[in-house]
Structures are given as structure tokens and as C-alpha cells.
Amino acid sequence: MQLTQQEMSLTEKDVENMDSAIAAYISKIFNLKSKMGNSSILVYRGEARDFKETACQPNIFRNFNLDIEKNIEINILNTMSARKYAVNNSYFETAIEAQHGGFPSRLLDVTYNALVALFFAVTPHYTEKVTAYDDKHGVVYLFNIPKMYSPASSSVHDIYENLLLDNSPLRNEKLFSNTYKLLDHTSQNDRIIAQQGAFILFYGNKAFSLPERIKTKLEICPSLKGKIRRELSSMFNINMGSMYPEMTNNVDNILDKIKNINALQFSYANEIRLLINDLEMECEYRINKFISGLQNDGIDKVKNFDSIFEPVNLFKNYYKLALDNSEFKIDEKEKQELIKQFNEYVNKLHKYLNDRFGIQAPPINYFIIEE
Numbered sequence: 001m002q003l004t005q006q007e008m009s010l011t012e013k014d015v016e017n018m019d020s021a022i023a024a025y026i027s028k029i030f031n032l033k034s035k036m037g038n039s040s041i042l043v044y045r046g047e048a049r050d051f052k053e054t055a056c057q058p059n060i061f062r063n064f065n066l067d068i069e070k071n072i073e074i075n076i077l078n079t080m081s082a083r084k085y086a087v088n089n090s091y092f093e094t095a096i097e098a099q100h101g102g103f104p105s106r107l108l109d110v111t112y113n114a115l116v117a118l119f120f121a122v123t124p125h126y127t128e129k130v131t132a133y134d135d136k137h138g139v140v141y142l143f144n145i146p147k148m149y150s151p152a153s154s155s156v157h158d159i160y161e162n163l164l165l166d167n168s169p170l171r172n173e174k175l176f177s178n179t180y181k182l183l184d185h186t187s188q189n190d191r192i193i194a195q196q197g198a199f200i201l202f203y204g205n206k207a208f209s210l211p212e213r214i215k216t217k218l219e220i221c222p223s224l225k226g227k228i229r230r231e232l233s234s235m236f237n238i239n240m241g242s243m244y245p246e247m248t249n250n251v252d253n254i255l256d257k258i259k260n261i262n263a264l265q266f267s268y269a270n271e272i273r274l275l276i277n278d279l280e281m282e283c284e285y286r287i288n289k290f291i292s293g294l295q296n297d298g299i300d301k302v303k304n305f306d307s308i309f310e311p312v313n314l315f316k317n318y319y320k321l322a323l324d325n326s327e328f329k330i331d332e333k334e335k336q337e338l339i340k341q342f343n344e345y346v347n348k349l350h351k352y353l354n355d356r357f358g359i360q361a362p363p364i365n366y367f368i369i370e371e
Helices: 012-016 021-033 059-063 072-082 091-100 114-122 154-163 190-194 222-236 254-260 268-292 298-307 310-322 332-353
Strands: 007-010 041-047 107-111 138-145 180-183 197-202 215-220
Touching: 007 021, 012 021, 012 222, 021 114, 021 138, 021 215, 021 222, 041 114, 072 091, 091 107, 091 154, 107 114, 114 138, 114 215, 114 222, 154 180, 154 197, 215 222, 268 298, 268 310, 268 332, 310 332
Parallel strands: 007 215
Antiparallel strands: 041 107, 041 138, 107 197, 138 215, 180 197
16 A cells, blocks of 8 residues: 555665664654644654554543543542552642553653654563564654643643543533643653653543644554664663663753743633634645645545535534533633634635635635624
């Protein structure tokens, strides 16, 4: 099967003309990174085998049906605290301990270090034999995410505690069901420091795939895994011992990241503002994808054009449904401001697209929200 623009592979052939498998890997990463914008944060995740449609999903969704099994998350965290598995009072900090203790959570581990991600792409969990998946492709995922949030902020703690509630609109409303946030690492956890880690926090009650526009997949050939592990250990001291430390020094790199921290306080109105920004990026991605495939004719061309408006229509419908939820607390003034912001963007999008490519856009009243 031919790999798409969003997929690449590291093979034996790539390594032939290089001094090392690591050098070939870094070359691939630079190639991918050069195609990405400089204004976003680049993080990585390594998985020792390709989980296909369930790749890059938090384990809480693999283990539980959150629509049916109530209070699962908060019960796990309360039990951890009661048994002194976690010493922090904050539910969010306890969730971080839970994540690295093997308990289910809605957090997904990522790293700022491409070599650390490569280690996890060629090495199973420490409870398994190191060669357990040497017959399967490993995968490094690159995520190009526009905003980052501080785990120390009250906003993140408020959002997480809201997500623990079974009746939370952030979990139950389709408006938020595919929402995620990149959270910077927390310095208290030695393993996160060693792995130069961060988290992606998932909303909703069900697993979902992160958007195609932010994700790139790099496959690692099975025959290279042993060689890569040896090179990572000998040249960079990246091995089982260093990735799962009992104690390590904390290297302070906060100043390099602080400009990217998003400090917006939690409210449902602010969550919707972020969703509108995300909607704009999704539509821009779909426009660029449509333009790159303009050679398509007839029905395919029209279908691809119409798909640009799909997220707009979904947002409109989900927003209107959310307004009927009594738990969705938002005052009338904010409601009108959000409708105005959404409608202004939709009008701008419609004006840009209508008849630009020889295709008439659907009527504007299909998409705007009546104020």
C-alpha cells in the first residue's frame, strides 16, 4: 500500500547510505519538520506496534464505556489517594500519577524529544520482553499543535475536575466530544522529566482520533529495532534505565516554553472560543487539501469542495444542541458574542469560497446561527 503525504517510513534502504539508523531517522524528522509551521508546538509519541484505528488514544477509553460505567475516573483517583498511591490533593496531579502507575486515564503521553519517541517505538513497556514486538512495525507520531496549556494553571485543574463529572457538558455534548489540549509537563514526576514528556488531555466519553491536519505517521521497519535500541543507548544514554528513573535531575527549560503557554481561564464560553479557532484551522486545512487535488473532476471535485463546510455545519448543530443542556452555563451576552464570532467567520469563509473554483457554495443561511 502506498503511504500518503501524512505517512512516511524508515527502512533498511534509508540506513544503507548513512552512518547509523539514528542518522537516517533524524533526516526523516527534519524532512517532516520542514513542512510544518514554526508557530506551533511539535511533540512526538512512539508506539512499539501499529494499533491502527485505536492508535494514540488514552487507555480509559480502551478499558471502560464511560456512557454506562459511572464515576469510574473519580473512583480511581479517590482510591489512589486513600491508599496513598498519590500524595497530591489535586485530582489532576493524581491523574498524572495514575497515568504513570498503569491506571486508566484520559491523558495521552507525548514527548518533546524525537529520540525519546523513537525509543518507545522500538521498545515495549518495561513489563514486557524487550524484543516482544521486534517482528512488527513501530510507529513515531508527530503532532503539530498550535497551543499549549500549563498544568499548574487553575484553568487546567478546573477543566479536569469538570471532566470528572458524569453530567459534564465537556463529556456529553457533541460540541466538545472531539476536543483535546496539549499540556506541558509537570516537574514533580521524575519519569516525565526523564522522558521530556507532556500530555494530551482528551474530552468526551469515547475515544476519537486526533485531526489529520496535526498528525504525521513515521513507520519504523521491524528489522531496525534492535540496531536502533543499541544506538540510542550507546550514543544518547536513552535506554530502559534512563527512561524509567527512580531519581533524576530536573533541567529547567520553562523559559523556552513560557511564550507558548495559553493562560485562558476556564469557562464554557472560552472553551467555545477555542473551538471556533480550531474550526478555522480545520477549514483552512480542508481548503488546502482541496486545492492540492484540483485535478479531480466532476463528482469528486464537488464532494471535496462540500467537505470544507462539514465542520462548520457540525459546529452549528452541536452548539444549538448544547444550548438546551441545563448544565451548559453561559450567559446571554456571551452567547450572542460567540454567535457573532462564528457567523463573521462563516460569512468570510463563504465569501472566499463561493464561485472561486467554479463551484457555487451552498447558501450562507445553511450555516449561520440566527442571533
